[in-house]
Amino acid sequence: MTDNPLKNNKRYLVSACLAGVNCRYDGQSTPVETVLELLRQGRALPVCPEQLGGLPTPRACCELQQGRVMNTEGQNLTEAFTRGAAEALRLSQLFGATHAILKSRSPSCGYTQIYDGSFSGALIPGNGIFAELLLKHEYLMLTELDVEDES
């Protein structure tokens, strides 16, 4: 099986901001053509775990600090992130997704690399809250950085 999502028949959970949904903390999106094509084929389910956790859009920027989600206003939003991740997983399981394409570096969706918690733009190895949950459920995961040239 290839890693190229357009050359297999799997169902994908995708970060909604990669599908053009303006759900990012800054009220923007970052659409990726491979994800849009999966949507056209009916093989992608867009979810935003932060919105599903009840957070508003736009919202203050968040980063992980020693496993807790903190925003730039000093609020601990770990509970909302955890609740939203569980709701997003539930939707994905209903859809039958076994694979995921996630937005890199996000404190929710980031996979293998996230910001270091200092709000300075520095990166460290690690996963966001949602990506970590998907890993426990044995999803096969990519980020948009892996698929940007696939379409």
Ligand code: SF4
């Ligand atoms: S939580 Fe995920 S889907 Fe929502 S805006 Fe952040 S990266 Fe995109």
